Amino acid sequence: MSRLVAELPAPTGTxxxxxxxxxxxxQERLAYTIxxxxxxxxxxxxxxxxxxxxxxxxxxDDGSLVGLRNYTRALSNPLFYDALRATGLYALxxxxxxxxxxxxxxxxxxxxxxxxxxxxxxxxLAVLPLVVPPVAVGVVARLIYAPGYGVLNYVLQSVGIxxxxxxxxxxxxxxxxxxxxxxxxxxxxxxxxxxxxGLQTVPKESVEAAQVDGATWWTQFRYIELYYLRPLFLLxxxxxxxxxxxxxxxxxxxxxxxxxxxxxxxxxxIYRVEFRFFDGGQAAALAVLVLVAISILYSLVTRALPxxxx
Amino acid sequence: MQxxxxxxxxGGGKRLAIAxxxxxxxxxxxxxxxxxxFPLYWLIATSLKSKPELYQSIxxxxxxxxxxxxxxxxxxxGFWVLLRNSVIVCAATVLVTLAVGLVITYPITRLSVPPRxxxxxxxxxxxxxxxxxxxxxxxxxxxxxxxxxxxxxxxLIGIYxxxxxxxxxxxxxxxxxxxxxxxxxxxxxxxxxxxxxxxxVLLPLAAPGLMAAAxxxxxxxxxxxxxxxxxxxxxxxxxxxxxxxxxxxxxxxIWNDMAASGVIAMSVPLVLMVVARKxxxxxxxxxxxxxx
Numbered sequence: 001m002s003r004l005v006a007e008l009p010a011p012t013g014t015x016x017x018x019x020x021x022x023x024x025x026x027q028e029r030l031a032y033t034i035x036x037x038x039x040x041x042x043x044x045x046x047x048x049x050x051x052x053x054x055x056x057x058x059x060x061d062d063g064s065l066v067g068l069r070n071y072t073r074a075l076s077n078p079l080f081y082d083a084l085r086a087t088g089l090y091a092l093x094x095x096x097x098x099x100x101x102x103x104x105x106x107x108x109x110x111x112x113x114x115x116x117x118x119x120x121x122x123x124x125l126a127v128l129p130l131v132v133p134p135v136a137v138g139v140v141a142r143l144i145y146a147p148g149y150g151v152l153n154y155v156l157q158s159v160g161i162x163x164x165x166x167x168x169x170x171x172x173x174x175x176x177x178x179x180x181x182x183x184x185x186x187x188x189x190x191x192x193x194x195x196x197x198g199l200q201t202v203p204k205e206s207v208e209a210a211q212v213d214g215a216t217w218w219t220q221f222r223y224i225e226l227y228y229l230r231p232l233f234l235l236x237x238x239x240x241x242x243x244x245x246x247x248x249x250x251x252x253x254x255x256x257x258x259x260x261x262x263x264x265x266x267x268x269x270i271y272r273v274e275f276r277f278f279d280g281g282q283a284a285a286l287a288v289l290v291l292v293a294i295s296i297l298y299s300l301v302t303r304a305l306p307x308x309x310x
Numbered sequence: 311m312q313x314x315x316x317x318x319x320x321g322g323g324k325r326l327a328i329a330x331x332x333x334x335x336x337x338x339x340x341x342x343x344x345x346x347x348f349p350l351y352w353l354i355a356t357s358l359k360s361k362p363e364l365y366q367s368i369x370x371x372x373x374x375x376x377x378x379x380x381x382x383x384x385x386x387x388g389f390w391v392l393l394r395n396s397v398i399v400c401a402a403t404v405l406v407t408l409a410v411g412l413v414i415t416y417p418i419t420r421l422s423v424p425p426r427x428x429x430x431x432x433x434x435x436x437x438x439x440x441x442x443x444x445x446x447x448x449x450x451x452x453x454x455x456x457x458x459x460x461x462x463x464x465x466l467i468g469i470y471x472x473x474x475x476x477x478x479x480x481x482x483x484x485x486x487x488x489x490x491x492x493x494x495x496x497x498x499x500x501x502x503x504x505x506x507x508x509x510x511v512l513l514p515l516a517a518p519g520l521m522a523a524a525x526x527x528x529x530x531x532x533x534x535x536x537x538x539x540x541x542x543x544x545x546x547x548x549x550x551x552x553x554x555x556x557x558x559x560x561x562x563x564i565w566n567d568m569a570a571s572g573v574i575a576m577s578v579p580l581v582l583m584v585v586a587r588k589x590x591x592x593x594x595x596x597x598x599x600x601x602x
Binding site: 053132143190249253291 | 335338339342345346350352353356364367368370410418422423424427433438439442443444447448449450451452468475504535551555558559563565568569571572575582584587591594595596597598599
């Protein structure tokens with residue numbers, strides 16, 4: 001929690017120790033005059049919901065304190081563990097597939113496509129899925145997987161691969177696959193773009209030297225390129241993991257969390273507890289748990305991210 | 311496409327190996343191209359079908375392409391109102407986000423502040439990026455109802471601005487830092503005050519960056535669905551994605567209307583991205599990957 005909301009440096013304690021400067025310069029004074037009201041406002045707006053979430057999680061609907069009862073109810077609800085399992089499975093399908101596919105394409109284009117025009121075209125093509133609203137992607141997925149009118153079954157049947165309708169959205173495992181395929185379609189290009197850009201930073205000299213020494217494409221990747229890509233893998237993994245916790249739209253459209261709870265990811269579960277079961281206390285407890293988890297994850301990883309903070 | 315520049319295998323069968331590799335690569339790329347393009351094609355194809363065609367067996371090409379579904383969605387179902395709401399909400403979000411973003415990034419990039427403050431602000435903004443919306447949905451819902459702005463665009467504008475602020479701060483920081491300090495200092499020496507030099511010198515120079523940030527914030531706000539679903543109840547304030555969702559979950563799905571709504575929803579960001587494509591990846595990765 002603290003990492004997410006309390007990163008704001010104390011405004012008065014920021015003077016470098018030991019410089020002996022007593023007074024702020026005019027510029028610094030101007031900076032604080034502009035900065036503090038804006039940051040303060042945003043800080044308050046961001047913080048109120050956290051405080052409110054914590055408050056909601058320890059009170060009943062009538063406002064009486066109930067201690068940690070909401071938490072014990074949240075943690076003893078088997079649906080919570082179904083949601084955790086679904087989220088974990090989703091991540092396990094989506095992250096490795098996207099990273100391997102994206103890496104494969106990045107290496108392939110990096111080595112096989114030299115023409116600048118073609119590279120630029122591929123760049124645009126890769127950018128497009130990233131901005132398609134997840135709701136629209138969900139619509140596409142319904143057109144493909146839906147029972148009755150789904151085009152996938154039609155194609156499979158006319159090619160003769162299957163004779164009966166495959167229940168893409170009502171078999172638990174297939175439904176998870178269908179939902180994950182949407183994510184893979186939309187986000188593999190992101191991995192490709194990041195890794196391809198990373199490959200462009202590999203110095204040509206070291207690659208050429210390795211090739212003169214007879215390096216195969218694998219050794220060239222393993223011992224040279226991978227070294228430059230490593231921080232980017234961390235970035236991708238962290239950004240995508242945070243995104244898995246946010247996934248809501250396309251799952252909501254495609255399966256609504258079903259069949260049963262097979263695709264009810266954590267975000268859909270919290271939504272359901274709040275707006276279908278109308279159990280605000282338990283939903284708030286879940287929200288606080290998720291916030292704590294993501295804060296821990298964030299504080300573990302953030303220092304290692306290759307970001308330009310200065 | 312040229313042949314892959316891989317070290318040529320030694321010994322016999324060299325040609326065969328290269329040919330085989332090329333075939334594999336082309337087959338893989340063809341497969342990828344199909345998986346990439348077919349969903350989009352199918353969405354557009356379905357959106358161009360007439361109602362009678364829906365009740366025949368599935369056709370891979372629309373027999374009699376028609377724009378009727380678009381008309382049906384926008385006019386008959388009244389979705390143009392949702393479209394208008396989306397535009398209003400997104401435009402307002404862009405204005406608020408950029409204004410607040412500038413107020414926060416100007417001091418930390420253009421004025422001499424302790425590095426710790428700069429890093430602190432940037433880290434804090436970054437941490438907000440990883441806030442899962444669903445975790446704050448519960449308290450926001452309560453706040454919005456208390457403030458009596460439930461089912462009003464202002465609630466969405468506020469929340470979208472907040473969630474886009476991290477992107478805006480990091481993008482603007484990148485753009486502002488690239489403009490030489492000397493330009494502003496020259497204006498100050500010439501007797502301009504800070505506000506004038508900001509308005510007359512910095513803003514024009516930062517305009518391309520501001521446009522890029524605006525486009526990306528607009529796109530993100532355009533796609534947002536969860537908060538719009540929760541905080542709006544009537545077409546008077548619903549945004550377009552909520553309408554699309556309504557077409558998907560209704561009892562009898564009208565496939566061509568649904569597809570048309572999907573095409574409309576994705577067309578706006580796609581058009582915008584043709585303009586701002588260079589900056590999208592920089593925005594998404596907080597500047598780690600810069601445009602070339």
